[in-house]
Amino acid sequence: MAVRTKTVSGLRPADLDELRELAAQLRADSIRSSSSAGSGHPSSSLSAADLLAVLISRHLRYDWAHPDNPGNDHLIFSKGHASPLLYSVFKATGAISDEELLNGYRRFGSRLQGHPTPEIPWVDVATGSLGQGLPIAVGIALAGRYLDKLPYHVWALCGDSEMAEGSIWEALDKARHYRLRNLTAIVDVNRLGQRGPTELEWDLDAYQRRVEAFGCEAICVDGHDLEQIDAALLRARGAEAPTVVLARTVKGRGVPEIEDQNGFHGKPLKPDVAERALAALGGAREIVVAGTPPDPTTPHSPDGGGQIRLPHYEPGAKVATRKAYGDALLAVGARGSVVALDGEVSDSTHAEEFAKTYPDRFFEMFISEQQMVSAAVGLQVRGYRPFVSTFAAFLSRAYDFIRMAAISRANLALCGSHAGVEIGADGPSQMGLEDLASIRAVHGSTVLYPCDAVSCAALVAAMADREGISYLRTTRGTYPVLYGNDEQFPIGGSKQLRGGDRDRVALIGAGVTVHNCLAAADALAAEGADVRVIDLYSVKPVDRDALVAAVRATGGRLVVVEDHYPEGGLGSAVLEALADLGEPLHLTHLAVRDLPTSGTSTELMDAAGIGVDAILTAARRLIAAPA
């Protein structure tokens, strides 16, 4: 085992006594809270109690009365299951009462949930899906170093099990790349995961080699030696590189009956064990740590001003919506709060226009979509408005991070380009065909899919003010501009592009299929059929009124066409909106049912049955059918 530290701690004997008392309180409270709740992770909290005692007493600069103090350090529990410890820290700083800790933890209606969420003012982001806290901390550190330019430090407590997640290494790689010396990961190497030993157990040397190979500074300590911890955290704060404190700890430390033993993960202590442990720890205490507030700083918040002048497009000109995204992103960049991130494809997504004009607010995340989304979540913690772009298909790489961002109630704009079979020759690996379904299902999300450059630009502007996760789907190819530049595109709206009171059928599309619907409608009009065409650019929330009107006008004859697999996308959005209407529906759903291949856009849309001919056939069949 490698335990070494170079900097000497300045702890006096009295300090040590205080720290020991505080650590005992954190342990006792971790046990008391989880025992009172009847669930939780005391053993995973006990291993890190000494680390936190030293951190909050002597290194974390935090104004507990003012969690919105812009100079505050940030503390992220990447190992979110150690919530008993985190909440015990909150009690020890006076932020919450002992009563709330004991009666709230894991109870319905309490903010002290099983895993931390930002319902708690001292919590920046939700954690609990392992390997996410550190990547998000990277985003906060990016904001601190490059945007806020404030001396706050970002501390992330990691578990050793989560070091097996690739996202941790994406995070350390980006920490190195962006020279985030304001970032420290503290890894609680307690050797035991949920069901047994971790891969590397107590091989701190192996961790150290990995951390150093990824360009960060490793500091190995005995995680129960208060002086070593103190020296390590001092050195971490002053280091010239991102630091990783590798702390050898004992799971269950302080409760000899479970120390370093398998089988005690995620379980409250048995009552008799808890009783003995609390007695040995000296029972409940009410120590309140003064801690260190940050140096006074001028009030700080990102500049949300700046007038957005959206690009104008010539009606009929052929413009790709991905290009319009780039143009509009550049326009919303007039607001100093807007930042952009891309996964090494900014020449395809067109985020590069923003990158060229606002290089200080653009973060190249290379091919690491998980880290890209995490960094964005971290940036929005500091009040920035991140726009994140890559191919729609590759956003799926970060799906767990998007899911968790919703629990963090993050304000985040995502753009997925190259949606659907429309992309053509590159083939199915590059086609976003599940994105409408998967992102619609994210809590509180907004899903937008414009068909032309004008509506795309307007929706990008709307995303800059939208709360929650908003997602824009763009198309690779160029298509005609359909709308005048003054047209409004409210989220939740739609546009009726053809039709009137006597429509026999409604063709409903979004994005590229709107153009196919228009071509089909023109052919049907030439046959004398009255046809409605709806551009359902707002997939979530969806324009129920327009859909109900279409049902009533046409006797329920709808053709919904989408460049997406059949489940959960545009068709489902329409059906969900009409579920309780109580009127007969004859809805033909055209979607991508077979596994696509390579080909031209037209070949692939035709093969998938979402091209003009398929729409014509479906519409004619509905028109011919009896009501």
Add this chain to the structure above:
Amino acid sequence: MAVRTKTVSGLRPADLDELRELAAQLRADSIRSSSSAGSGHPSSSLSAADLLAVLISRHLRYDWAHPDNPGNDHLIFSKGHASPLLYSVFKATGAISDEELLNGYRRFGSRLQGHPTPEIPWVDVATGSLGQGLPIAVGIALAGRYLDKLPYHVWALCGDSEMAEGSIWEALDKARHYRLRNLTAIVDVNRLGQRGPTELEWDLDAYQRRVEAFGCEAICVDGHDLEQIDAALLRARGAEAPTVVLARTVKGRGVPEIEDQNGFHGKPLKPDVAERALAALGGAREIVVAGTPPDPTTPHSPDGGGQIRLPHYEPGAKVATRKAYGDALLAVGARGSVVALDGEVSDSTHAEEFAKTYPDRFFEMFISEQQMVSAAVGLQVRGYRPFVSTFAAFLSRAYDFIRMAAISRANLALCGSHAGVEIGADGPSQMGLEDLASIRAVHGSTVLYPCDAVSCAALVAAMADREGISYLRTTRGTYPVLYGNDEQFPIGGSKQLRGGDRDRVALIGAGVTVHNCLAAADALAAEGADVRVIDLYSVKPVDRDALVAAVRATGGRLVVVEDHYPEGGLGSAVLEALADLGEPLHLTHLAVRDLPTSGTSTELMDAAGIGVDAILTAARRLIAAPA
């Protein structure tokens, strides 16, 4: 730059001449194919041509006439965009004709798609989403070392950009952990990504440190020096550890006008550049490489026999479906072809029962869900039947890998435990609430959600024979066994648990909500109302006939209840099935609409409006409404 190799190659001058000719052919064909298609990635192919020339001539042991030869090495293009090179390799081995290469590449109807897929017999899996080929190669190597016990070697060609994906490091970590000396990654370090330099450019030392820190053997070479390459591949095959050949290469090598220049990624050469380049390379050739077939091996295929004896359960006994999954997985383990993988939570998913009985066929993947799914994809390449389990919420970490597995047409069983708010106190980070939507949208997927132990066990057995991606959703808590042990549960079926010809309303649930529906139905029956209850255990494919019958019996009065967010899940499955029915629908959709918190199962289901009371209210309202 670090270029060094220890082993000496045995190449004679004549060998070198042949290899140079072959490399020139691979380059020429990479240019010819992409130019003829008008798209593709020639520059990314040119950098790796020398590597592949040496590999296929002297190291890859492959019987090109018999891609199903069990002794064949495996070659995975993790950088799938270098498909011009891969297909040029196929021509050079005589596997495809020059005509197919030129007229097929990226064309509609051809198997030579923009990125490789297993429609081509010499391709094991689809690639094109970066950072996935190497993790899958780990799975094939696991099969080779631990199950097949055959001497084939697994070679993965990686790009340098994809080394930024965390999944690559999950892969190398597991390669080390499982001591996969039969695995070699060849990294084409050509310094340039899509839109500019990679993070590490030509810093081979940095790559080497990382690779070695992750416990693999690094071999640095000049990727255009045939002797160095030959020596490196020889050493790789004989090494005692997994190897990573780090090859310093030049993007566009062989076409001086684009060599090592930005701006030529993913673009065919301009016609005049192509013409000059082909002339300099000596034009088209028809070299066919003999290569080396594998040593003769006995025909080999995993043992798919073994009788499955499913567990029996006492009617009314309270059993968690996750426990039934574990029991049934153990039962299907009687087939020697069944393997299981888990993400360090096998005591929660209950995969541990399998692990204890069949330790040789269980692979602990620790907390690395991406690698877990990839390893499973690799194992099924060799004919095994992987069952993969973790919390439903955490399968979202591997969503891009599941998406790609569908393009690989992989046969793969996934189990997501701890679904929905039902899990209680752990809170939303641990609740799978998007999984039905996201996995339903995966091409060709099957989605199953049993409500009791008997149906769960039966569906696990069905998954063992199911093609494509099948997903089983299990519940944390215990609920009564509803079915007799002899009951059949065909995929695509459903069960009517209450009701008859005079039903006024149908309550439709799956999983835990079936129990809530039954309780509500009993209360309604006590009020004298005839109520149908449907257990829609097969979410995809869904039992349309049963739904149509329910609509017709009740005048379209349906209550659909799911422990999932409202979009894309059970409700959508029902609505999609009824879209074209043409009968009025009064469907009340009960789902989790607010962000959940911690609490008991009952508190959280009630708060979400999916508990018994909410069902009762909805049903009474529908019954009271005019038809």
